[in-house]
Amino acid sequence: MARYFADLHIHIGRTRSGRPVKITGAKSLTFSNIISHARNEKGLDMIGIIDCHSPEVIVEMESLIASGEMAVQAGGGLLYGGMAVIPGSELEIYDEQCKGPIHVLCFMPGIEEMKEFSVWLSERMKNINLSSQRIYTSGRSLQEKVKQLGGLFIPAHVFTPFKSLYGRGVSQSLKEVFDPDLIDGIELGLSSDTNMADGLTELHRYPFLTNSDAHSLAKIAREYQAIEMNEPSFMEFSLALKGEGGRRILANYGLDPLLGKYHGTVCAECLAPLAVEGEPCGECGSRKTVKGVADRISELSTAKNGPGGRPPYVHQVPLEFIPGLGPKLLQKLLWHFGTEMAILHEVPREAMEKVIPEKLLKLIILAREGKLLLKAGGGGKYGKVES
Known part of the structure; x- marks a missing residue:
């Protein structure tokens, strides 16, 4: 096994034709620009692009596969010159139960599963072409669909004041919104770290992820993780989240929360x-x-110490x-x-x-x-x- 650097929350600003996907994302954030920049300038080994449900993005992925620039991996995900691309989707939940809004990340094993997911989403949201759209179904229903397709479900930037699980007093516990057994990991967000998040006892069972939530090419890899796997692929990533067979998250690299x-x-x-x-x-x-975030976590904290065996959280300042x-x-x-x-x-x-x-x-x-x-x-x- 080897060490691989991964950033699993990168937005698409525009499609190849110039159509908006993430409204607040840079126009230069096209799928093709992202994969080139992430591999060649950032030096990442695996990325998650979380607007792949958009139909024009699916067409671009299929075009890149047809031209030979990308390939479908046997272990899930797509391969671009040695770098794995995991197709994902960021969605917003807001219903009577959770009150929200809450953002979540859903990752699919491959392009066919993402196409099916996109069709399912199009029947439950107003604009399938855009990023981070509200989905008109419950959090648990969304979890069940993701698992039916063999995907991974991860609550996003869980402590930020807006559009997150614990933000602004929306939820006191993830059990209010989700099935705890259908969560694969927790994304911390830029303003917290492992020691802060481990104040919540209910999070001790989950691996923590540190991702950039990039809205521009420059922001890619401002947070990321090192993962020990046999190869960068969807299946190996899934096993690393479970800590199976020696696969594991080696370290989280993130902003000092003060930044x-x-x-x-x-x-x-x-x-x-x-x-x-x-x-x-x-x-x-x-x-x-x-x-x-620091005050919100202080309100919710129930534990003085986290579980043993957490990977180190390395406070890092991007260039x-x-x-x-x-x-x-x-x-x-x-x-x-x-x-x-x-x-x-x-x-x-x-x-x-x-x-x-x-x-x-x-x-x-x-x-x-x-x-x-x-x-x-x-x-x-x-x-x-x-x-």
Whole structure:
């Protein structure tokens, strides 16, 4: 078995013809651009593209297979030059039981299962062409359909204040919304990490995933995981989530939660940090707040310690967060060292000091070591690296 880097939450902004899929996604986020960028510049071994239910995206996938640019894998998923592509769908649940909105990720073994899933979804949503659309059925009904098709079901960015399982007080427990036995993993989101999430006893049974939720090419792999498998494929990923046969998640790589957009509680009007929710903002006087992930998890926490055997969570600062590292210097690094994964994990200091200024080199090394000074984000605004 070997180590593979995987980011399993990447959006499509536009189809090949220019039709919108994820409205807030960049126009450059086409299926073909994503697979090329993820493999060649980010250095990923497996990706999940979670808007593959859109009919035009299905047509593009079939076209790439027909031309020989992609191939169907025996173990599930599609193969693009050694990188596995797992077709997925992000959906929004909102019904009388869960009250929502809650986002979930559904992954399919292959293109045929995704085509069947797309037809089923088209009868239960208003616009099958768009991403993250509301599906008019219950969470449990959706889970059952995903499992009928041999798929994987993962609640998405579960702590963010908007459109998540625990956000904004929507749910106190996943049992209110889902069948716990039909959940394959939990996606943490950018503003939390393993230690924070393990405060919830009911999450101890599930593996944690750290994905980018990328809305642009640059955001791909801002969070990801290293997985030990025989090969990057749907079946091997499924076995790794269960920890079967030596397959496992080796490590989660994610933003320090302070950098996440919703880590701290802030004033909803001016985004000033608030020590106490509901108190008047010292900057503008408003009482409107956006509760941060840290405070929400504190409300829900029932455990002091997590289960044994969790993979390490490595706090990582993506290169785009490094102050002063603009597009030209980043391209220079990529030209010399290949991929962002190589720069973040493997390239020796001695090699990089020949390419970039000493100040930037120090920041990258501090980022590797988790020693950068950070200013917390909140209310939809990312945290910052203090240079």
